[in-house]
Amino acid sequence: MTASPRASTEAVRHQNNGLVLKVLRREGPLAHTDLSAATGLSSATVSAITSHLEKNGLLERREVANAGQRGRPRALFARRRDAAHVIAARISSHAVQYSLADYRGTMIDRFEEAREQGTESPKRFLDGFRAALERLIQRSRLPASSISTISISSKGLVDREGAKLLWSPVFGYQELDFETALSDFSGSRIHLFNESLLVTHALALRLEKNRGAPLASLATLSLGHSIGLGIAYRDQHGDLEIRAPNFGHMLHASDGKLCRCGAIGCIEASAGFYGILRMAFEVPPDTIPAKFVPLAEMEKIASRARQGHRASEYAFRQAGLALGQGLSRMLSLAEETMPIAITGPGTRFMDLLTRGLDEGLGQSQHVRVRGAPEILIITEEETLVFEGHVDRALTEIDQDLGG
Numbered sequence: 001m002t003a004s005p006r007a008s009t010e011a012v013r014h015q016n017n018g019l020v021l022k023v024l025r026r027e028g029p030l031a032h033t034d035l036s037a038a039t040g041l042s043s044a045t046v047s048a049i050t051s052h053l054e055k056n057g058l059l060e061r062r063e064v065a066n067a068g069q070r071g072r073p074r075a076l077f078a079r080r081r082d083a084a085h086v087i088a089a090r091i092s093s094h095a096v097q098y099s100l101a102d103y104r105g106t107m108i109d110r111f112e113e114a115r116e117q118g119t120e121s122p123k124r125f126l127d128g129f130r131a132a133l134e135r136l137i138q139r140s141r142l143p144a145s146s147i148s149t150i151s152i153s154s155k156g157l158v159d160r161e162g163a164k165l166l167w168s169p170v171f172g173y174q175e176l177d178f179e180t181a182l183s184d185f186s187g188s189r190i191h192l193f194n195e196s197l198l199v200t201h202a203l204a205l206r207l208e209k210n211r212g213a214p215l216a217s218l219a220t221l222s223l224g225h226s227i228g229l230g231i232a233y234r235d236q237h238g239d240l241e242i243r244a245p246n247f248g249h250m251l252h253a254s255d256g257k258l259c260r261c262g263a264i265g266c267i268e269a270s271a272g273f274y275g276i277l278r279m280a281f282e283v284p285p286d287t288i289p290a291k292f293v294p295l296a297e298m299e300k301i302a303s304r305a306r307q308g309h310r311a312s313e314y315a316f317r318q319a320g321l322a323l324g325q326g327l328s329r330m331l332s333l334a335e336e337t338m339p340i341a342i343t344g345p346g347t348r349f350m351d352l353l354t355r356g357l358d359e360g361l362g363q364s365q366h367v368r369v370r371g372a373p374e375i376l377i378i379t380e381e382e383t384l385v386f387e388g389h390v391d392r393a394l395t396e397i398d399q400d401l402g403g
Contacts, residue, residue, distance in 0.1 A: 016041060016045060016049055017049055018398050020039060020041075020049050020050070021053070023035065023038045023039055024078060025398075028078070031074050032047065032077070035050070056401070057080060057083055058080055058401055059077050060077075063075050064076055081103055081104050084103045084394075084401065085100060085101065085146050086148060086390055087099070087137075087150045088101065088385075088386055088389035088390060089129070089150065089153070090153050090382070091154040092115075092155070093225045094292050095112050096132065097382075098112070098132050101390045105390045108140065109140055111132075111139075113132060115170065122176050125171075125176065126176060129181070130181060130185065133150065137186075145186055145187060149189045150189070150190050151389040151393045153194070153195040153198055154194070154195060155169055155225075156194070158193060162192075163177070163178040164176065164177045165192060169260055170292075172261075179192075189396070193244075194228065194244035196220060196228035197243070199222060199230055199343055200232050201242050201391065201392060202388035203220055205387075205391065215240070217232060217334070218338055218339055218341065219231050219339070219373075220340070220342075221247075221327065221340060221343070223343070225272060225293060226268060227267055227268040228244065229244065229245055229330070230242060230243070230244045231244075231245065231330070233334075247267065247330070248272065249266045250266065250267050250326055253265045257270055257285040257286070258286045258289060259289065260272075267323065270318055270322035271319040271323050274291075274293050275319065276301065276315045276319050277290065279311070279314065279315035279318060279319075280305075280311055298345075299348075302348075305352050306352070313352070316352035319353060320354060320356025320358075320360065321359055324356060324361040325360040326360075328360060328367055329364075331364065331367065331373065337373050339374040340373045341378045342376065342378065343378045343380075343381040343384065345381075350377060358372075361373070
């Protein structure tokens with residue numbers, strides 16, 4: 001069935017509105033001519049769009065004098081800060097971080113709460129989570145109705161169809177259903193993401209902007225208490241598609257190492273902080289993994305390794321080997337050599353991990369034939385998680401409000 005001309009025109013208008021909002025979100029305030037150049041839209045189309053969006057309260061206009069020139073001041077268009085708000089909640093093994101951002105993507109409030117170690121039930125956690133969201137809104141003095149989206153992230157296995165955490169490092173297989181727990185919360189959309197997906201999303205956008213060219217593909221590897229992976233690639237339409245496969249719990253070796261997921265031989269059982277700690281202290285590989293290893297404890301093990309302690313050195317080398325072999329399998333399946341960005345608190349131990357990582361990658365026929373991937377070390381994982389939350393949420397809000 002062929003779409004009517006009116007429907008086609010509406011679709012194009014909606015798409016152009018979204019394009020203008022997207023450019024202003026990523027570039028900041030722009031003049032009319034700059035908007036036209038950045039979007040590729042005609043001057044007349046940009047004028048019609050900015051008038052429409054300004055009338056609907058999504059844009060604001062500010063006049064600025066032309067530096068050193070006479071004549072009328074230039075009008076700069078910007079997203080109106082109070083048009084919508086987003087809450088981004090990052091759940092980690094030891095804490096939950098709550099952030100509030102405005103329609104320009106600027107963070108306007110943040111606080112963090114420590115997790116109860118070993119005593120939380122899913123219900124207790126969700127009750128506390130909801131109370132923290134309410135407190136964040138009260139602190140901002142915003143009406144609850146101004147929160148368009150609550151975007152949540154965690155390590156673990158996420159239900160892609162809803163907002164359910166199916167498995168997590170702390171709660172194991174006890175499901176956390178955020179969609180139900182927050183179903184009556186101020187009418188906001190509720191989204192749940194694997195954290196590595198958000199990191200990959202934000203880093204791909206950042207690299208494209210810095211390099212001034214589209215990114216063909218990218219993998220991000222998160223090192224810490226958990227091991228996460230995100231992959232970005234171009235789909236058949238040229239859009240950047242992002243996935244977060246369950247890399248840390250990919251079966252790696254029949255070595256008897258017990259993983260937090262209950263399986264034996266996962267990559268994370270060798271490369272997660274608890275796996276490194278277990279091997280450095282030469283405890284049995286089937287010892288129940290610690291739910292959380294303080295970074296200070298990892299620093300002590302790393303210091304011993306740098307001083308020549310053989311068991312500690314070996315623990316980091318085996319962790320790197322598990323990561324390298326896992327990445328080599330990923331590259332073979334992808335059939336291309338993509339840059340790999342390494343993030344997370346584990347990046348501070350790269351001097352100890354690199355030997356094993358290179359060895360693991362070098363065992364792959366794909367790497368031997370096509371060459372080693374470019375390795376980027378990115379130390380600002382927390383910032384990338386926030387940027388990924390906000391960009392995905394505001395993109396969805398733009399599509400709804402910009403029609």
